[in-house]
Amino acid sequence: IGNFPWQVSLQRRGSHFCGGSFYNSKIIVTAAHCLQRVSTSVLKVRAGSSNWNSGGVLVRVAAFKNHQGYNARTMVNDIAVIRLASPLTMSSTIKSIALATTAPANGAAATVSGWGTTSSGGSMPVQLRYVDLKIGGRTQCASSTYRYGSEIKPSMICAYAVGKDSCQGDSGGPL
Template sequence: MFKFVILLSAVACALAAEVPQGMLPQLDGRIVGGTATTIGAFPWQISLQRSGFHSCGGSVYSANIIITAAHCLQGGVSTSVLKVRAGSTTWNAGGHLVSVAAYKNHEGYNPSTMVNDIAVIRLSSSLTFGPTIKAIEMATQAPVDGAAAAVSGWGTLQSGGFTLPTTLQFVEVEMVSQEVCSSSTYGYGSNVRPTMICAYSKGKDACQGDSGGPLVSGGKLVGV
């Protein structure tokens, strides 16, 4: 079963009252304390764009299907303002920019608890696979506690920041079991639901702009 990611960190990502056009308020975003990388290292990564601005991340599941977070598409956003950029290290240029034909949020998505925060997007035309565009296989079971994983995206680089990096970023994290995640060590308690998965990296955190992006462990997609 696919999992929604809770990223645990020693750094908090503070929300301000105003968010730039296109960028959604942080819910499960990604990169604080990250490192610049290239799309060749994460060829399944895409930028989901709304009205020409990077809004969320996502992953290539097949030539015409993208996996992202449901909250990136909640509120009945029109497909006419959505596009997907694939195959580019930068979110605002290069690669292939494709229109969105349709999308569907998980029927059980709950915006209050973030349960089943996952959605699929169908592209208007198929992507051409190559060194910078590849599908990623979905994991069939959760990684073990302490397993190495990575998250990638174009989210803000500092707590409370609103400036997106042009270049793709990534951070390495460790998987945390649900039992430990809900314990007093992290204090998430009952907020950790069966459809969620936890990961941790000291001094690195989630921020606006990367909701829906991939969490990858062992070469497989284990969460969004």
């Protein structure tokens, strides 16, 4: 977790299903689509570990709130905040993510980390993984090569690399 101390695992009944980013001692930022049809009673967050299933700290969730403009069909405003039931203590393995103050330039380097599958429908690795990507403009990401077309809305960001991507289970994690 050393390179990504802000990465957390969202877990439902003991299984990883989405990522998130540690913002402060009681707040996690994730994707709103990760929290659809999920009750706080079965939701926990693991922080401070490279393994989603062991180590670090496992904390219950007190509440979560999706962006009021979230649209599940178009994925616009696909962001949510989670309030933890007890605060996490910052350490060498648990640190706040630095938030961007400006939009990244097209072609800028970016990294996605997570415990997502390495192929569609595959199994999730126990160990945290990452992939280096580049920020793309809407035209690039809507091209036939990347096939996202009109799904990329003006409020969204796109990152790409030939033959590399995030996958199921990486949703909600840091870029």
